[in-house]
Amino acid sequence: MFDIPIQALMGQLLIGLINGSFYALLSLGLAVIFGLLNIINFAHGAFYMMGAFGAYLLLEKLGLSYWWALLVSPVVIGALGIVVERTMLARLYKLDHLYGLLLTFGLALIIQGLFRNAYGATGLPYAIPEQLQGGQNLGFMFLPNYRGWVIIASLAICLATWFVIEHTRLGGYLRAATENPQLVQAFGINVPRMITLTFGFGVGLAALAGVMAAPIYQVSPLMGADLIIVVFAVVVIGGMGSIMGSIITGFGLGLIEGLTKVFYPEASTTVIFIIMTIVLLIRPAGLFGTQK
């Protein structure tokens, strides 16, 4: 068990960190949306997939590079999210929150089905941008530049989101509206608009993760479907009460998954669910959550 070469170990840890970056970005978006809208966005995986397809299509149809895609794809998909929120989700706020889950589940099916009709189930390749090709030899391992970039960029995005929500005035409004929307509205803040923009932001975050994932995983219509279930488990483990909690849990579970791939590969697909089970037994509210 302990004769595993350091390269293999580091390689898996790196993959774990990459996966963790996406777990963190997606669970962060879910947590932000959940905080304000009280719904779990089942279509989050579908929006992530659309982000990746956005990058692919921008390159193929319009010749726009990866860097443009990083900007355009999240903005467009985020805008689409805003349309979804305004036309559909907004009608459900007075109902049980589970209807939001059912609606977004239906949306996810529609989006995935449409993309599968158009592009088939096989993955489409997306080249790593020129500037990030090649890699660094760190002595103990070889770090491809692009993977290093993904880890650093997603960490930066996560921390920036955390900073905005926890330490700025806007974030203060947001947190206040999470606690008591009526009161915040009474203070003259346009809460419905804030809800809409928050949903758009969360969806945009998912699309951004999708763009970053495009060169690593293949762009395929189902790339988000299985991922989102793992992210749900991540969210249950972390508890959605804390932004920093989502980030730490996301990266941490990615690492644990990577380690499992080294030491006991058979369990690598289930380890996160097993951890979820243990957390539910010991701390049902999640590691960073508070039971309401």
Added chain:
Amino acid sequence: MTSAASPSSPAPAASTAAIGLREQDQARTHRLVFVIMLVILIGAPLVGVYPVFMMKVMCFALFACAFNLLLGFGGLLSFGHAMFIGSAGYAAAHSAKVWGFTPELAVLFAALCAGALGWVTGLLAIRRQGIYFAMITLALAQMVFFFSLQAPFTGGEDGIQAVPRGHLFGLVDLSQPLAMYAFVLVIFVAGFALIYRIVHSPFGQVLQAIRENEPRAISLGYDADKFKHRAFVLSAALSGLAGGTKAILFQLASLTDVHWGMSGEVVLMTLVGGMGTIFGPVVGAAVIVTMQNYLAELGAWVTVVQGSIFVVCVLAFRRGIVGELGHWLKKSL
């Protein structure tokens, strides 16, 4: 689904006598609809409906009814019911094929296995409520999916194929279509009757009370978690009954049934038919299975259509077909 369920079931604001009358009236309606359903189920193959299709509908109808027991009457949205129908399929297929169980034993064994799985997963899932409950059941089901993918006895991607239908009680050959049809029909009717009985038992009433107002039910001295857990186990075992029957019917247990898509499908059936209604899931299952039959050649469009039905149902049609009908007739069906 506390707030959602209340508008669909009119609050009985009348006196106890009126409630008694209403209940009698309701029981009469249910008996009538039940007889109609039975006539359709027995008569359909006689007028030329493909029997395998009818049997498939009955399997899914039982599955949806079992699911509805949890969602419609317990207010618990499980997004992981695929694990029960799927693992029960494996249990029935394995026990019939490898251990040589007779079909009725295989199906019972399947229900038992699913019930046991429900006992364990239920204990975990009821630790959280609402949306978390849905996410936890989904995650647990995904774990069962990966387990089924890797476990030696499930046959991985191939599933367990060529499961013998066997001889019922060692006597009646189920490879005869008529015998098989009767077998599925009896299981469906028995399962349906059991669910009806559960819903109208004191246990079912407490369950609905918990759905409507959990703190109040607790303050009345009911252990809400225990009731929810029992409902979960019952729902799991009955789903297993459906899954076992389905495996014997199609002589196949495969990964499709454990996949999260199946969990979504049963939610859809219940939603379309009308959650919290007695007959809704049966109608919903019939509608969805029919739709899949006709749209099968369209490939991925099936998912698009299913997703669209989800969206339409949630936005505009929350009572479902039977719920809407019952609302129109001013009867709870």
